[in-house]
Amino acid sequence: MEGVLQRSEPLLCTLTGFAEDGEDADYVDLADATVKSLTRLKRDDLVQLCEARELDTSGTKPQLAQALLEWRDTHEEPDSSASSRVSDQSSGSTARPRTPKTRRNKANGKGSSRHLVPNGVPDTPILLRSQHVHNQQPDTPPMSHGMTPLITVENATPQPSGHGEPELDLDLEVLGLEEKEIPPEKLTKMEKIGSGGFKDVFVGKYRGRKVAIAEIRGQLSQMDIKELTLLRDFDHPNIVRFLGVSVPENTRETPVVIVSELCANGDLYDYIRNVPPPPLKKVVTIMMDIANGLRYLHERKPAVIHRDCKSSNILITTAVRAKIADFGLAKVKQSTRSMIRSVVGTVNWQAPELWHPHPKYDYKVDVFSCAMVFWEILQWHNPNKKYPWEGMNEHAIYEAVGTKRLRPATSGLRKQWTPALVDLVERMWQHDAADRPSMPEVHTELHRILAQL
Known part of the structure; x- marks a missing residue:
């Protein structure tokens, strides 16, 4: 046949050399390889492929991949007999680049005591019911006509990609994944x-x-x-x-x-609207779960500030354990002395220090947002459950929280639940961050309240 390709070296090769008949190994077919497919290999494998061809091995993974492709292109010569040789091998012996195996996390296999499901909770978790009410995540209503936002949200919303977007180049090895x-x-x-x-x-x-x-x-x-x-x-x-x-x-x-x-009971926002109010001990336990999760983030080295703590970002398991989710806006705080200077999150739950044109803040913004979540939980018994500042636009919220220093109403909550819980919430949403407790202090106080019930 005419117009086919012949290579002076076989392109079908193992990760440690060239393929041999009957050899049981993983193969890389350079004939169909791209920079993207090659960079998904481990660097050691790329180095071995380059060494087998006497190529330089000092570059980055994309550079090594490019060198292999250039080698492939320079070793192609027209010939009348070799086309089927490469293509025939591909169906029987060619494999895609190796997919790293996922290691089993032994720690996840440890048994743990399950929380008791509160009275009145259906046996079937919310997300697994044949029909369940799913409330859309609350959005802050748009500003009134002519109003100018006081803050600029940086990188808070990903933009959709068009049809002409290039293929995703996601190197899991570089990301440590x-x-x-x-x-x-x-x-x-x-x-x-x-x-x-x-x-x-x-x-x-x-x-x-x-x-x-x-x-x-x-x-x-x-x-x-x-x-x-x-x-x-x-x-x-x-x-x-x-x-x-x-x-x-x-x-x-x-x-x-x-x-x-899978947290089969969905998020906390939906959970408190689909499940009857549980006993006070269970309410405090859920609060402790949230506080414990934020405490873990804040005590890490380096610390992590969630920056978007709200009821729709807290998930509930079948055992009614609360778990914090959605870390797309989280910030790693590299220094204990520096303050973060970017603004993100949902304004209904935000601390007022975030609204400055050039904000400076620390982990106490999570404490403020957590107080708003706790206030939502304390609405559980109300037929008409609300989230913070429901129905108000951003400008009205800035005016109420930042200028007038107002907070959601707590009238009647002390009698319904316990005064100690409401007192804690009111300390957590203090205007000045220095007056708010830390999450370890919040967790300790909740533990004390639970012990007295």
């Missing part, structure tokens, strides 16, 4: 349970257990990637557990999938 990669064929997608931003969330199955599968529509934003790298290192019972990420071969046609533990 190679041990968290899950092959797409290992996942089973089931019913859809939620949608928001540029993600669709489904119940799925992985290794025989139900999980949450989040499909990313379009490109992963920098917030998504930052969230993955943060979740990789978290290990706490009150933080949603990240199980892995699945990156398809063609990210333009198939979405990237993030896999995490």
Whole structure:
């Protein structure tokens, strides 16, 4: 045949040399390789491939991949007999670059005592019922006509990608996520349970257990990637557990999938609107879960400030344990002396120091937001449950909270629950950050209140 290619070296090769008949190994087919597919290999594997061709091995992974492709192109010569030789091998012996195996986390296998489900809670978790009420995440109403926002939100909302977007170049090894990669064929997608931003969330199955599968529509934003790298290192019972990420071969046609533990009772915002109010002890226990999760973040080295603590970012398990989620806006605070200078989050839950044109703040902004979440929880018994400043636009909230120093009404809550809880909430949402307790202090106070019940 004419117009075919012949190579002086075989392009089908093992990671340690060239392929041999009958050899049981992983192969890399340079004939179909791209920079993206090669950079998904470990650097050691790329170095071995380059060494086998006497190429320089001192570059970065993309540079090594490019060198291999240039070598491939310079070793192609027209010939009349070699086309079928390469293509025939591909169906029987060519494999895609190796997919790193996900290690089993032994710590996750430890048994733990389950919280008792409060009286009146249906046996079937909210998200797994045949019909369940799902309330959309509350949005702050737009400003009145002519009003100018007092703050600028930086990188708070990912932008949708157009049809002409390039294929996602996500190097899991560089991100330290190679041990968290899950092959797409290992996942089973089931019913859809939620949608928001540029993600669709489904119940799925992985290794025989139900999980949450989040499909990313379009490109992963920098917030998504930052969230993955943060979740990789978290290990706490009150933080949603990240199980892995699945990156398809063609990210333009198939979405990237993030896999995490399934919190089958949905988020706290929905939970308090779908479940009868539990006993006071259970209410305090849920508050302790939230405080414990934030305490873990603040006590890490370096500390992590969540910056978007609200009821829709707190998930509830079947055992009615609260877990903090959604770390796309979280900030790692590298210095204990420096103050953060960017603004994010949802204004209804925000601390007033965030609204300065050039804000300076620390972990106490999470304490303020947590107080707003606790206030929501204390609305559980009300038929008409509200979230903070419901129905008010941003300018009205700035005026009420920042200028007039108003807070959501607490009348009647002391009699319904306990005065100590309301007193704690009022300390947590103090205007001056220095007057607010730390999350360890909040957790200690909740523990004291629980012991007295």
